[in-house]
Structure formats: structure tokens, C-alpha cells
Amino acid sequence: MHSFRIADLCINVHGNNEYILKRMKDYSIQPVKCAVNVKIEHCDSINLPENSYIIDENGTLNWGSKANGEKGFYAFKKMPVTEEIADLLDTDEDWENAIISLLNSDIYKDREIDPIHAIAFDLVGTVFRNHILFHDGIVIHASSIIHDGKGVIFSAPSGTGKSTHVKMWERYKGAAVINDDTPPVRVIDGKPIVYGSPWSGSSDKNQNGKAPLEAIFILEQAPHNSVCRLDNQEAVIRLMPRLFLPYFCDKLMELALKNFENIISLVPVYLLKCRPDKEAMDLAYQCIDNKKM
Amino acid sequence: MKIKSGFMLRDIAGSWIVVPLGQRVVEFNGLMTLNESGALIWRKLEGGAEIDDLVQVICSEYDIDEATARIDVEEIVESIRSKNLLE
Numbered sequence: 001m002h003s004f005r006i007a008d009l010c011i012n013v014h015g016n017n018e019y020i021l022k023r024m025k026d027y028s029i030q031p032v033k034c035a036v037n038v039k040i041e042h043c044d045s046i047n048l049p050e051n052s053y054i055i056d057e058n059g060t061l062n063w064g065s066k067a068n069g070e071k072g073f074y075a076f077k078k079m080p081v082t083e084e085i086a087d088l089l090d091t092d093e094d095w096e097n098a099i100i101s102l103l104n105s106d107i108y109k110d111r112e113i114d115p116i117h118a119i120a121f122d123l124v125g126t127v128f129r130n131h132i133l134f135h136d137g138i139v140i141h142a143s144s145i146i147h148d149g150k151g152v153i154f155s156a157p158s159g160t161g162k163s164t165h166v167k168m169w170e171r172y173k174g175a176a177v178i179n180d181d182t183p184p185v186r187v188i189d190g191k192p193i194v195y196g197s198p199w200s201g202s203s204d205k206n207q208n209g210k211a212p213l214e215a216i217f218i219l220e221q222a223p224h225n226s227v228c229r230l231d232n233q234e235a236v237i238r239l240m241p242r243l244f245l246p247y248f249c250d251k252l253m254e255l256a257l258k259n260f261e262n263i264i265s266l267v268p269v270y271l272l273k274c275r276p277d278k279e280a281m282d283l284a285y286q287c288i289d290n291k292k293m
Numbered sequence: 294m295k296i297k298s299g300f301m302l303r304d305i306a307g308s309w310i311v312v313p314l315g316q317r318v319v320e321f322n323g324l325m326t327l328n329e330s331g332a333l334i335w336r337k338l339e340g341g342a343e344i345d346d347l348v349q350v351i352c353s354e355y356d357i358d359e360a361t362a363r364i365d366v367e368e369i370v371e372s373i374r375s376k377n378l379l380e
Contacts, residue, residue: 054315232306233326240310240324247318250301257303257312264306 003031006128007184007195008210009135013124015040017102019117020124024198026208036131038124039099046085046101049074054248061126063248073248075126077119079103087119093249095131100124125199129184129244133255136262137186139244142216144183144194147175150288151194151211153183154272155242156219161276163203165219168281180205182244185213185263192266213267215288222273225280227287235269236260294370295341295380302327302335311335311378325376330355331369338379344370 002013004027012034013020020040051064051074064074075089084103091098100123108114129139142155143162147169154162162180169175178194181201185194192213200206218230218238230238243260246252270287274280299317303310309332311325327335333354334347342350344366351362373379 055318056316233308236305236308236310237324237326240305245312247314250314253301253312253314254303257305261305 001031003029003034005029006197007132007135007137007186008188008193009036009128009132010034011036011038011124011128011131013038013040015042017042017117017120019113020121023121023204024124026206027198036096036127037098038127040120041099041101042104043101044104046076046088046103048076048085048088049090065248075123079105079107086116087123089123089126091127091130094134095127098127100127122199125182125197128197128199129182130246130252132184132186133246133252133259135186136188136259137184138256138259138263139182139184139197140239141181141242141244142183143180144178144196145169145175146178146194146209146211147173147288149211150214151178152214152284152288153185153194153216154219154284155216155239157241160219160221161274162219163205164276165274165280165284168278172278172281173285176207176209177205178207178209178211187259187262187266190266192263213263215284216267216269217272217284217287218269220271220273222275224273225275225277225283226273227270227283230269230271232264234271235264238271239264239269294338294343296335296338296373297378297380300378302332302339304332309335321376321378323376325373325378327369330365331372334366334369335373338370338373 004011004024006027017040050067053064055063061075066072071093072091076085077087079086086103088101100120102116102120142153143166144153156162178196179200180203182199183194184197193210194213195210196207245256272284299314301312309327313321347366348362
């Protein structure tokens with residue numbers, strides 16, 4: 001058993017999977033009893049349990065809810081062509097006890113990273129990002145930094161230039177990127193906190209850190225740099241599509257939206273229309289530094 | 294007229310937002326926001342209502358004449374219909 005602390009929540013991972021453990025190692029702690037237990041199993045074949053289908057998204061995860069009076073969910077991914085189940089997540093409704101089954105297959109043996117293992121790692125992240133909903137938190141599609149002890153989030157649709165913008169903060173301000181893709185945010189004792197986590201997209205840039213979340217910037221490409229603070233309505237409209245929301249369950253959705261609302265009420269949200277240059281970073285920096293907006 | 298099942302209307306920090314659930318997320322790609330009267334109409338449409346019913350609801354809730362209410366109702370219903378959210 002391996003214990004991890006991510007966003008001040010403890011997760012135990014049972015069963016050995018070198019790839020998953022390696023990706024999570026910076027969050028490792030001494031073994032402790034944890035509320036969340038994820039068991040990793042390697043199987044020669046995976047049968048899909050009886051479920052009522054909820055979401056079938058081509059190319060991404062499929063979701064089902066447990067049948068026969070059992071409470072909880074299944075998420076699974078099929079192999080291309082053969083349609084065998086490659087990865088299956090089986091969880092209770094509180095996202096505390098989960099089993100992730102991976103198909104033993106040598107189909108990807110020539111690849112540096114076996115996508116079946118990569119998906120299983122992402123599924124541990126799926127457990128985390130649903131469990132955090134029970135702890136006043138939510139995961140946002142964004143890049144996040146800590147600078148001078150202050151946490152800042154930069155969010156935008158993929159391809160807008162979040163990572164490029166954040167690189168300026170690293171280069172010119174010595175900021176630390178704690179998560180470059182999906183940072184968790186929690187509200188603890190009325191204070192919003194942004195955390196590092198191991199699930200950090202293609203750049204995989206992450207650090208096990210945390211800081212009070214001082215500002216959220218929505219990035220938008222523009223020919224000239226400018227920044228303005230958004231009112232709550234604009235902030236909700238711009239940020240909602242960037243949240244990891246539990247579309248498969250109305251009760252969890254209520255929790256997620258409540259947590260999001262809480263964060264919005266505590267953290268200023270700015271629209272940063274920007275070029276990929278230092279001046280844009282300076283503008284954002286002034287906002288946080290002066291809080292004069 | 295009735296709203297399709299699988300949508301949730303919620304007030305988030307003062308904005309009424311329509312959120313899809315389950316398989317609806319695949320077919321409804323985007324975000325729908327409603328103002329106060331739009332949210333009132335949505336709630337009535339969840340249980341099923343016709344234009345005349347909605348006009349009555351708006352007239353009784355707001356200090357507004359029937360002709361103006363009808364224009365507002367038709368506009369909001371059309372916006373909901375155009376997003377393919379009616380059965």
C-alpha cells in the first residue's frame with residue numbers, strides 16, 4: 001500500500017503499478033489510514049459489469065451507473081478496433097473505495113508509455129477530482145503558479161497560450177508552476193487554496209505545493225494587452241466551461257456548483273486579453289500586486 | 294411545450310445557468326444563461342406549459358402589460374427552442 005497526500009486529502013493506492021506510483025511519487029507520505037482507497041488490478045480480460053449507461057462520449061471515457069440497487073459508478077475506456085475494455089473504474093458513490101482494472105496487453109509494448117497505464121493514472125485522478133467535491137473543492141482546467149506565496153490561476157480554452165503565459169512568470173518572476181493543466185482548489189476555513197497535483201497534462205509540470213488563491217485570470221488572445229475585472233455573471237460564464245463537472249450525477253453536480261460558487265465569491269476573476277509577451281505578464285502582475293483593479 | 298429531461302437550472306452567484314446532465318452533455322455543447330424571468334419560464338416549462346400560461350405567469354409576477362409580456366415570453370421560448378431543449 002502507498003499513501004499520498006494531494007490537496008490535503010489522503011489517498012491510499014493498493015497494488016503495484018510502477019507507472020502510476022512514479023507519477024505520484026512527489027505526493028507520497030508515510031503509510032496512513034486514508035478515507036480514499038484505490039485498488040489497482042491487472043487483468044487478462046475485463047468484463048463490463050451490468051450498468052445503466054449514462055454518457056457515451058466517443059474517444060473519451062464512458063460512464064455508467066451501477067445497477068441492481070447498488071450505488072456507485074463505472075467509468076471505462078475501450079481498446080480501439082477490438083472494443084475490449086482496456087481500463088475500468090468501479091467506485092462507490094462517495095468516491096472513497098475504487099477499483100481500477102487494467103488490461104494486460106502487449107499491443108503497446110513498443111511504446112515508451114503504455115496508454116493503458118496512462119489512462120489508469122488518469123482514472124486515479126478521476127477518483128481524486130470527484131472525491132474533492134465532498135471537501136469544498138473542484139478541479140479547474142488551467143495553469144497555476146505560486147509567486148511570492150500567492151497562488152494564481154490562468155484559465156482558457158486549450159491552445160490559447162496558458163502554458164506560454166505561465167513560462168513568462170517562471171522566467172521573469174521566478175514563479176513556480178504547481179500544476180500546468182488541472183489544479184485543484186479548495187475553500188478551507190473560508191479561504192481559497194490552490195494546490196499542486198500530479199495530474200498536469202502533457203507538460204506534466206507540477207509541484208507539491210499550495211498557496212492562498214489570490215486571483216483567477218481568463219486568458220484571451222488579442223492584438224493588444226489589456227485587463228479588466230469580471231463581474232460574477234461574466235466570471236461564471238467564462239469559467240464554467242473550464243471546470244471538471246460531474247455530468248454523470250445530479251447530486252455531485254450540485255456539490256460541484258456550490259463549491260464553484262463559493263470560490264467565485266472569494267476570488268477576483270480577471271479577463272486578460274493578451275499577446276504572448278512579457279507586457280501581458282506585467283499587467284497581470286500589477287493586478288495581483290496592487291489589487292487596485 | 295415541455296423542457297427535455299436531463300437539464301438542471303441553477304443560480305450560480307446571481308446568474309441562472311442551464312447545466313446538462315448525463316448523455317445530454319454530449320448533445321448540448323455550450324452554456325445557456327437565463328435572466329430572472331427566463332428562469333421563471335424555464336421552471337414552468339419543466340412541468341409543461343403553453344405560451345398563454347407563461348404570459349399569465351409573467352404578468353402576475355411583474356408589473357407589465359400582456360402584449361409586452363407575450364413578446365418577452367415568445368423571445369425566451371424561441372431561445373430555448375433554438376437550443377433544442379424542448380421536447
